[in-house]
Amino acid sequence: MNAAAPEPKANMGQPVPRYDAVAKVAGRATYGSDMPLDNPAYAFLVTSAIARGRINGFDLDDAKRVRGVIDIITHENAPDLKESKLFSNGGYAGTTIQPLKSADIAHDGEIVAVVIAESYEAAREAANRVKVSYTAATPSASFDSPGTTKAAAKGQNAQFKEDPQVGDFAKAFDEAEVKVDAAYETPTQHHNPMELFSTSCVWMGDDLVIYEPSQYVYGLKNGVAEQLGIDADKVRVVNPYVGGGFGSRGSMTPRTAIIAGIAKRLNRPIKLVPTRDQGFTIATYRAETRHAIKLGANRDGKLVALRHEGVEVSSRADPYCVGGTKTTTRLYACPNVDSLVSIVRADRNTPGFMRSPPEVPYMFALESAMDELAVKLDMDPIELRRVNDTTNEPIGGKPYTSRSLMGCFDEAAKAFGWSQRSAAPKSMSDGDWLIGYGCAATCYPTQMAPSAARVRLQRDGRTRVEIAGHEIGTGAYTVIAQTAAERLGVPLEQVAVFIGDSDLPPGPVAGGSNSTASTCSAVMMVCDQIRQRMFKAMMPRQSLTDKAKETVGIGRTPTMQAAKSDRTLDLERAFDALGVGVIEEYGEWKPEGAPPDSFKAMHSGHARLVGGAAMKDKIAYAFGAEFVEVRVNRFTHEIRAPRLVGAFAAGRIMNPRTARSQLMGGLIWGMSSALLEATEIDQRTARYVNDNLADYLVPVSADVPGVEVILLSEQDDHINPAGAKGLGELANVGTNAAICNAIYHATGQRIRKLPVRLENIEV
Template structure:
């Protein structure tokens, strides 16, 4: 089943200068840490040097002697913050671990104190002088570490509702002509966006304004309001430009409510820019995963049995899981499929979204095993995938809305000269270089979410588009301006776009590749209404 690409719309995809290009190359674009604040205090984090244990005492005397230090906040003197609900369980938070709530330490790099000072330099110097006396316990870090616990994802993670299965895997695998059984692991991966994790909070009466790079300004607004136990309409989030995110800025991290509480206690704005190394532990990351793949096939290459068992590391309290078996078990035609996903709870900070969260680790494992099956069958790996191509997913029998897999493989094979490939390892070279040709399949869902937009068309032909979307570096300003210009039939340069502000009409999280489809659809619908009124 092959679906042709739609005809491009007028004014869409044309090589226009990026909407935000001049602002970025001239330094005019203001990121969260650039936003001016009136008489701010500067914050610097102190993080745990142990991975598990408790704080026995602080020695703050030397840190307090640094000129300009205002206050040092610990679990002993900071205002209360309500518990947060995990994003993947229907809340907004990246973790339910609440630093500065108690003396307990749940992972290395956990926030244990916040130093505030009149200058950034003073805050940083004093933070290095904070002494924390702790009692450490042996941590359980990863798979097979003593003390970790493992349990099925189904039943503890609300968004993971099934271990997909169909048929009788055990019998079919036992009777298969050719069998492959293999284990794969993927490591921890960290986002490390160019823009550091920054938060500035300013109160004006009972109104809180937060400047923070966020992939979900409405999620941040609602999540912080819940933690502070204040109405959501008392919180405004501004995040007009984001210097990279990759998922790490999609949910509410503990630092935001902490800085908001400190700003309220000090009765002045507070600005935090975490250090590069702190970004590894105060935000999320892609968890390491472990997979066991079993495939049975007939001698002509047709799959008769497939099992995919996955394990993912998470923190002690949080059942975060990406659960990619929902994709891998539905990718190829196979009558007998089984799967299971487990969460291994360890003394780690909670992982989170990172670029194609389930597809990257789970598809890597499956496609590696498919390649090993091709070797066992002495078959071209593209032809093996062709034999098992399908128009219907095997678990529920539903048709794919689009599936151009083999058309993509054929075009790629022609472009790369696949027919000239020698399948034996180390058999192709170019001078001193060994050359390898390989292939792999992946797929990704088409996702959309509710969005709203406000468009004003002025008498002079200029239009202003307002939507609480997010510019994470992918060109959202540009494509939204293009959508409005195309629909209103005005020049691209005649469109002004306002985004990244929770006071604007709501838009979904910039994640899951849903942002452009969702925001542009809303903008186009509003533009159509304008044209209908003017007709």
């Protein structure tokens, strides 16, 4: 075993290589804009140069003269599209701002025209020649701009149901022996997945096929159908591979229905590949946030009071928010808790889900404040977490289904060499570099969603699994194949997986780290249906259910491993008994606590995640601990993070290789979020300035020489049949605080605003 394929521990699957590895390395994996189209026309977007105001008119003469231009679509001649509700409020859309509806401009980079031409080059050239005349109004860019409005999130965003509270915070804080009262800030960030926000729309009569990177093909299919006013059965979304999502493709963007509408009118396939900078404004992003944290503790470190107030930016049109207080108010034992989340509306595009949406900003604030508290208490920060560790969350008293937080701290601390740390700030150095060690807790809710699956087993053992899941780079193909192979007892090479197609049985949105738990639970259930049919055929006179359970393990969770008494299926015998050549089963699985109409919602593309803090009598989270070494140059104040070490526990690890990759990527992104990433907004114009990958910094390999992932064994029989907790969004949560805590240790300077840049360091 090499580092990339960690030796499985208890309750872990095999670290098999990716199902799609060779296809990807060989360039055979086909992404949305790779799909061959018959005689396509090409679209190029023109986006607004103002953030607020009106379009006076267009001068299209120059553009129309470009050879190959077919048409130029503006609000004056755009296809008529129906409105779409916001994803967070039960709809499909990431924004309710519908471009090309009127002359009004609601944000920077709004689509104002679509040029259609015979080639990409002609469309681009003509788009460059489109002249738009505007009457600009003064926009509100962000928190401190005049003209914004602020209101509580509760009551305006259906997904934000409560401001968690318990006990008497004010009194407890007032009387607390040790207090932290601090304000934190996180910046605007954009997902910047490698694959651009392309879409290709092909009509065949009244049937529409969309090739587009999507994290939710059923949502997109239903959403586009709704906007076009056609039956959802007429729409098919296909994307066998998605070049990164990170949340940006979970909800529908306006571009798809616009292109579909134009393609219908033109009666020709249309391919749109927007530019990188257009991706900053035609899709969603992580909005900037502000936090006020108050912690009160006894001298022994026990928390007695905790208040977390968060403020987030959203668009004028939509009340999007992430509301991470549902996590931060429940993480530690504390009898008196208060919280409030508010939304500030500005002239911006609507923000949306971005990897660990609530936890990244909110946990940065809490875990920074915990470190500040540890300093005030003169206590090791790990011990502070241990003192406040809990088996039950404090708001409703519900038990965590499993919680390995301190196990993670201990493992990671050992691997990192935390005992070598001298506690005083500015006490460690190496030549020009001050050295700091820091740590923080990380966590992410365990979520599940209803999912269907179809499994077909042939006599020779060849197996086909169909599910409208999504391969966004995480390893979905691989873990689904592993699950089916293991459950049916067929070799992994015999399993073919088909995902990323809305004509397949509905799967969940690839968001909230629910995919593995949901799709694998569904696949397990359907494989069991196959086993049950076979068993019935082979042993017709036995009491089926009871005998099957005891003999072939149906109904067992894989976390218990294949029990010794389990018998392998004898396929030949079973097929002989059945008298057929192929068995195919379809099934629909839903997690415990899913509402009664879940399956209906699943088919209509309304994703419903359950789990996390929202369960009835329990609470389910994955946990981890992250340790960081930072180096701060005494002279240049450059900040580097040469070592990132994380230990994580997330129930059953389906594949230690793909899990490790996810967690590594998370740690690196967390570092990036702490030190590099920020979308710069011109405060005068409310426009994004560094809207490209040269100026929006992400780490290069030289920035991350040392990344270590430790997977802990954990078994949890209370979450889902697969026993898996989502971990895709687990690792990038704690890193922000861990880095700032390490910077404090290196320099004695507490930095409460991200990203930390060299000008913020005063050594």
